[in-house]
Amino acid sequence: MDSMRTASARMELLAAIDAQFDVENRVDKDGSVWVSVGKDRLFDLLGFAKNAGFEHCSSISVTDWPEDEVFELTYHLWSYRDKILLTVKSQIDRREPIVTSAIPLWGPSAQIHERELHELFGVRFEGNPDLAPLFLENWEGPPPFRKDFDWREFVRKEFYDEGNPREQGYWG
Amino acid sequence: MRATPVNRVTGADGITEGCRTEDGFDLYFGPVHPGSGNFGVKLTVRGEEVVAARADPGYLHRGFEKLMEYRTPMQNSVLSDRLCILESLNWNLVHAEAVDRLHDTEIPDRAKYIRVIMAELSRIQSHIIWYGVLSKALGFDTGFKVAFGYRDYVLDLFEFVTGGRVYPAGYICPGGVRRDFPKGTKERIRELLTKMEKMSREFEAYDNATIRTRVKGIGVLALDDAIRLGATGPVLRASGLAADVRRDAPYEVYDKLDFEIPVHEEGDAYARSIIQRREIEESIKIIRQALEQLPAEELPPVKPKAAGKIPEGEVYVRNEIARGEAGVYMKSVGESHPYRCKIRGPDFLHMIPVLEHLLVGAEVADVPAIYWSLNICPADMDR
Numbered sequence: 001m002d003s004m005r006t007a008s009a010r011m012e013l014l015a016a017i018d019a020q021f022d023v024e025n026r027v028d029k030d031g032s033v034w035v036s037v038g039k040d041r042l043f044d045l046l047g048f049a050k051n052a053g054f055e056h057c058s059s060i061s062v063t064d065w066p067e068d069e070v071f072e073l074t075y076h077l078w079s080y081r082d083k084i085l086l087t088v089k090s091q092i093d094r095r096e097p098i099v100t101s102a103i104p105l106w107g108p109s110a111q112i113h114e115r116e117l118h119e120l121f122g123v124r125f126e127g128n129p130d131l132a133p134l135f136l137e138n139w140e141g142p143p144p145f146r147k148d149f150d151w152r153e154f155v156r157k158e159f160y161d162e163g164n165p166r167e168q169g170y171w172g
Numbered sequence: 173m174r175a176t177p178v179n180r181v182t183g184a185d186g187i188t189e190g191c192r193t194e195d196g197f198d199l200y201f202g203p204v205h206p207g208s209g210n211f212g213v214k215l216t217v218r219g220e221e222v223v224a225a226r227a228d229p230g231y232l233h234r235g236f237e238k239l240m241e242y243r244t245p246m247q248n249s250v251l252s253d254r255l256c257i258l259e260s261l262n263w264n265l266v267h268a269e270a271v272d273r274l275h276d277t278e279i280p281d282r283a284k285y286i287r288v289i290m291a292e293l294s295r296i297q298s299h300i301i302w303y304g305v306l307s308k309a310l311g312f313d314t315g316f317k318v319a320f321g322y323r324d325y326v327l328d329l330f331e332f333v334t335g336g337r338v339y340p341a342g343y344i345c346p347g348g349v350r351r352d353f354p355k356g357t358k359e360r361i362r363e364l365l366t367k368m369e370k371m372s373r374e375f376e377a378y379d380n381a382t383i384r385t386r387v388k389g390i391g392v393l394a395l396d397d398a399i400r401l402g403a404t405g406p407v408l409r410a411s412g413l414a415a416d417v418r419r420d421a422p423y424e425v426y427d428k429l430d431f432e433i434p435v436h437e438e439g440d441a442y443a444r445s446i447i448q449r450r451e452i453e454e455s456i457k458i459i460r461q462a463l464e465q466l467p468a469e470e471l472p473p474v475k476p477k478a479a480g481k482i483p484e485g486e487v488y489v490r491n492e493i494a495r496g497e498a499g500v501y502m503k504s505v506g507e508s509h510p511y512r513c514k515i516r517g518p519d520f521l522h523m524i525p526v527l528e529h530l531l532v533g534a535e536v537a538d539v540p541a542i543y544w545s546l547n548i549c550p551a552d553m554d555r
Contacts, residue, residue, distance in 0.1 A: 030273070030421070032488065055399050058490065061501050061514035074501060074514070076488050080399075080413065083420045087488055108525035109402025116520075120237075134524075135233035135554060145238050152242075 006031070009082035013052060021045055032085035042090040043100045046075060050105040053079040054086055057106035060113035062121045064147045069094045071123060075102070092123070101127035120145035196223055201539055203231050211523065211550035213543075217536055225531035227524045232554040240513040245271040245482065248513070249342030255515065256552040257338060258301050261294035261330075262493035263552070264344035269423060270489045270502040270513075271346035274482050282467045283348030284424045289361065289462045290333070290344060291424075291493075292455040296368060297326040298494035299452050302547045303375060306445060309540035310386045315378055322371045329364055333357060345474060352471040358463055365456050372456070375449050387441040391530045391542035394439060401529055402521035405496025406447045407546055411439035417492035429461050441545035448547070451494075481508050495519055495547050517552030524553070 010033065017025060017035060023045070025035045037045045054077035063072040075088040092099050102110040104127070114125040119133045122143035133139065142149050160167045196219070202212030210231035216224040236255060240248045245267075252267035253260035265287055272279060300323045307315025327337040333353060334340035343350050393403065398411040408415055414435045418426040434450035436443035482504040490499045496518030503512040523546070530542050 028487070029276075034486075056404075057402065058497060059488075059499050059501065059514065059516035061512070063503055063512045074488075076499065076501065076516075078490070080415050080420075085421070085488065085490070106402075107400040108529070109400065109521055112402070112521065112524050133230075135230035137230065144235070151235070151238060 003083075006083050009079075010084055013082075013084065013086070016052065017045075017048070020048060030085075032087060034087045034089065036089045039090050039092050039099065042073070042088070043102075045088055046102055046105055049077055049086055049088065053081045054084075055080055057102065057109045057113070058085075060102070060110065060117060062117050062123055062145075064094070064121065064145070066094065066147050071097050071121065073099060073123075097121070097123040098126055099123065101125040103128055119143065122146065199536070201543070203228070209548065209550040211548070211553070213527065213531065213539075215531065215536070215539065220535050220537070222531050222534050222536060222539065225528045227528055229524065229550070229554055232550045234555065236555045237513055237515055240510055242509060244508050245346045245510070246342070248510070249345040251342075253339045253342060254551065255517065255555065256493075256495070256519075256549045258549050258551075259294045259298040259494050260339055261290045261334075261344055262298075262491065263498065264340065264342055265291050265424075266489055266491045266493070266498045266500050268344050268346050269491065270487050270500040271482065273487045273489060274485050274502060274504050275346070276483070277347065279348045280467075280471060281425075282352075282469060282471050285462050285466045286349050286353060286471075287344050288424050288426065288429070289459050289466075290330075290340075290349075292458050292462070293326055293329065293361075293364075295494040296452050296455045297323055297330075298547075299448050299455075300326070300371070302448050302494075302544070303445075306387075306441075306448075306541070306544040307378075307383075309544040310383060312378070312383060315375075318371075318374060322367065325364055325367050329357075329360055332360060347474045348471065350474060358466070361459065361463060365459060368452065368456055372449065372453055375452075379449075384442060387445060387541055387545065390441045390538050391534065391545055392438070392440045393526065393530060397529065398439070398526075401525040403496070403526050404518050404521070405492065405494070405547075406444060406451065407496060407522055407526065409434065410436050410443040410447045412437045417490050417497060421490065423489075423491060425462070425465075428465065429458050431458050431461075441541050444545045444547075481506050482510060493518065495549060495552070496522065498552075515552075515555050517549075517555060519546075519549050519553040520555075522546045522553075523548050523550070 021041060023035050023037045027033055056078040058076040058078050061074040070091040071094050073090050077086045101114055111128060114128050115131050116134055117123050118131040120143055196217050199215045199217050200212055201215055203210055212228040214226045214228055215222050236251060239251060249264060249267055252263045255263040300319045304316045304319030330340060331337045334343035393411050395411045395413055398408050412435060414433050416433045419433055431454045434447050436446055484504055484506040486503040488499060488501045490497055498518060499516030501514035502510050505511045527546060534542055
């Protein structure tokens with residue numbers, strides 16, 4: 001599917017990651033590379049990726065695992081030069097979700113993703129100067145995209161009247 | 173800019189109290205500006221110059237990422253329509269691909285071609301809107317009306333094939349498409365493409381000196397800034413980088429189709445408007461080829477795997493939609509609904525960092541031209 005150039009660049013990338021970092025990695029059927037790294041080496045690995053040509057920070061995402069008390073951070077990076085998709089994953093403590101900001105590497109494109117995740121998951125990105133809420137106004141509840149926030153319950157309480165016979169369906 | 177608002181407390185210089193800041197005064201562009209969409213930018217202006225811009229999103233936040241965690245993929249494919257009102261079929265495709273990849277199912281060839289044809293028609297239709305609203309922003313109402321007139325022909329076809337004009341109700345769904353092309357669709361698409369070519373020529377003819385003075389050299393985005401700010405799609409290509417997911421990481425049947433990727437170096441609003449017109453032409457080319465190659469055998473109906481579970485795994489799918497790079501990160505733990513579904517919309521980057529960057533230093537009169545030259549869509553920014 002992919003060109004010779006992409007295939008050899010991927011081999012080099014995997015070899016370089018193996019040499020410098022002690023991490024798990026896998027290559028998906030579509031050729032994308034997935035790497036899991038500990039929180040302490042996360043920023044080093046991201047810096048390495050930026051230097052290896054991953055100029056485009058496509059997306060940053062958080063997955064909430066309340067049972068394990070962790071947040072899983074996912075950085076999706078794309079190299080315009082080698083045409084490889086690299087996903088870097090790292091787990092951080094859910095009770096104290098603080099991680100170094102990726103702004104020094106990707107600038108505003110990382111900043112805006114981090115700002116969103118701070119609002120929706122409550123992850124603090126150290127070094128990000130602007131973590132103002134994007135979507136919610138006057139919101140005082142817990143970060144709403146966390147798994148333990150029951151939005152159905154919230155909507156019922158906030159917008160439906162238990163005493164109103166017409167709205168009984170929502171209180172079943 | 174010094175007009176006194178009626179029935180407001182104004183200072184001696186005629187500026188409304190409360191809008192004045194140390195740097196100048198605040199000017200709200202949207203969310204009630206005609207055509208701004210459900211989105212606003214707070215500008216700080218000094219005289220005619222914009223000295224600061226702060227995007228004000230959130231008017232269309234529906235929390236799709238959270239909603240999708242409670243629904244099955246077939247239900248989510250209907251939700252994915254709403255990710256961008258202006259190009260719902262493209263968003264259908266990104267979502268459907270993510271689920272297909274988790275299921276590791278190979279979908280029938282004919283369905284792949286139908287997906288590409290519908291996605292490209294959706295791109296044309298979206299670029300027509302782009303042309304229309306950009307014309308409107310420049311005060312060129314003819315362009316706006318002509319564009320929206322032609323767009324209706326595409327919507328007629330969407331209605332014929334999917335049943336919905338704007339929202340196809342998840343026509344492109346996990347496992348293929350909801351139903352095969354009805355009889356006579358190929359002929360109707362060919363007729364439509366002839367009309368689109370005529371439209372293309374009309375758009376070219378409108379590109380005159382008056383229009384150019386309003387967009388040339390306005391909102392210049394340098395290439396390194398474009399990459400730093402996360403621009404993708406036509407905005408990035410207008411700044412000089414030939415990056416297109418359809419070519420760089422082909423999905424569906426794009427590797428079997430021959431098309432060009434228009435690129436411009438200038439990075440201004442005019443370059444973006446040229447890219448927009450060229451891409452309509454390229455999409456017409458793609459659809460013509462796809463119609464030629466479309467396998468003849470009939471498509472079996474897709475059986476929704478209602479009770480089925482999504483196999484454990486995670487994927488990140490990127491697609492090239494009309495506005496740029498769309499991404500879906502889907503994580504499944506083997507339940508009937510995804511555990512996490514992160515949606516990456518191109519306008520999240522275009523409407524906050526890129527727009528704020530371009531507006532600073534611009535003149536107030538150029539704000540609409542810059543704003544609509546980015547092909548904005550508040551829906552996929554807020555999600």
